Amino acid sequence: MLLTETADKIKRMEIRGAGRIARAAVEALKTHAVSLQVQEPEVFRREMMSAAEILTGTRPTAVSLPNAVQFVMQGLRTAKTVEEARDEIVRRADTFVHDSTHAVERIGEIGARHISDGDVILTHCNSEAALACILAAHGKAGKEIEVYATEVRPQNQGLLTIRTLNEAGIRTNYIVDSAVRYFINEIDLVIVGADAVAVNGAVVNKIGTAQIALAAHEARTNFIVAAETYKFAPRTIFGELIQIEEREAGELLPPELAGAFPHVRVRNPVFDVTPANFIDLIITERGAIPPSLAYLIISEHLGWGIEEFQKAFHIDAKNQE
Numbered sequence: 001m002l003l004t005e006t007a008d009k010i011k012r013m014e015i016r017g018a019g020r021i022a023r024a025a026v027e028a029l030k031t032h033a034v035s036l037q038v039q040e041p042e043v044f045r046r047e048m049m050s051a052a053e054i055l056t057g058t059r060p061t062a063v064s065l066p067n068a069v070q071f072v073m074q075g076l077r078t079a080k081t082v083e084e085a086r087d088e089i090v091r092r093a094d095t096f097v098h099d100s101t102h103a104v105e106r107i108g109e110i111g112a113r114h115i116s117d118g119d120v121i122l123t124h125c126n127s128e129a130a131l132a133c134i135l136a137a138h139g140k141a142g143k144e145i146e147v148y149a150t151e152v153r154p155q156n157q158g159l160l161t162i163r164t165l166n167e168a169g170i171r172t173n174y175i176v177d178s179a180v181r182y183f184i185n186e187i188d189l190v191i192v193g194a195d196a197v198a199v200n201g202a203v204v205n206k207i208g209t210a211q212i213a214l215a216a217h218e219a220r221t222n223f224i225v226a227a228e229t230y231k232f233a234p235r236t237i238f239g240e241l242i243q244i245e246e247r248e249a250g251e252l253l254p255p256e257l258a259g260a261f262p263h264v265r266v267r268n269p270v271f272d273v274t275p276a277n278f279i280d281l282i283i284t285e286r287g288a289i290p291p292s293l294a295y296l297i298i299s300e301h302l303g304w305g306i307e308e309f310q311k312a313f314h315i316d317a318k319n320q321e
């Protein structure tokens with residue numbers, strides 16, 4: 001797919017979900033690198049940098065997007081010719097797609113072990129990582145489970161979730177987002193995905209997740225997050241906050257009501273932050289961790305230790321003291 005076409009589809013949410021966005025972006029980088037007809041390595045580098053910028057600018061919250069793009073773009077670091085650079089971009093894009101697909105499968109296997117026969121599970125939004133756990137528990141592990149899936153206002157991603165669950169033959173209840181507390185005492189386990197995990201273990205996910213976590217916390221219901229390691233946000237080590245996307249009012253008010261209420265401002269944040277103390281476990285492809293170990297994932301598995309960060313951002317360690 002062309003670069004601009006992919007960028008547009010991500011913006012319009014035709015391609016959505018943090019993992020899918022990341023894979024689509026690296027595929028677009030690969031296609032772009034293959035199609036670039038330039039001779040000078042510097043020109044190739046500049047063109048690729050601008051492509052990377054277009055892609056990372058499409059949606060601000062999913063950290064998988066800049067992480068994946070950065071992984072691919074690192075291929076430019078050592079390449080001396082256009083050919084070398086192109087080959088390295090292609091190799092890294094293929095590696096990311098392969099590894100991230102495998103990561104979701106692995107999360108499914110690990111997550112399924114946290115689901116018991118007879119469990120009633122609540123999920124929110126449409127997360128392939130969270131669904132991988134549910135599907136593996138039902139399919140491979142053959143556990144008898146039941147799911148509550150929320151509608152997910154205003155974009156109704158819950159419809160995608162119930163379609164998948166229905167196809168798998170899993171008994172599913174479809175509820176409005178605001179019915180979560182009403183049903184929480186019937187739930188054994190909440191499983192959601194993540195757009196970003198901060199160094200303090202806080203998880204950014206679809207708006208409403210934090211409210212569900214609060215209800216689960218009050219009811220002493222386990223709350224699990226399924227997140228590949230490339231959803232962890234290295235820049236939060238130095239206090240950079242994860243930007244919460246706020247989308248247009250038209251998603252809430254129909255066009256005929258646009259401007260009808262001059263004193264009303266429509267607010268439409270599409271993600272929220274669940275604090276670490278509401279989260280029992282984060283399941284990554286490297287294993288399940290308590291949220292307090294988020295730094296370990298960022299430093300060991302993403303290779304982003306403090307020194308790496310300082311090098312990349314030219315930060316003088318002394319200035320940080």
Ligand code: RUB
Pocket residue numbers: 016017018019020062124125126127128129130157192193194195205206207270
């Ligand atoms: C999607 C969403 C998902 C995460 C994880 O929001 O919040 O829970 O992205 O998904 P949107 P996955 O629909 O606004 O993109 O596990 O598939 O990466």
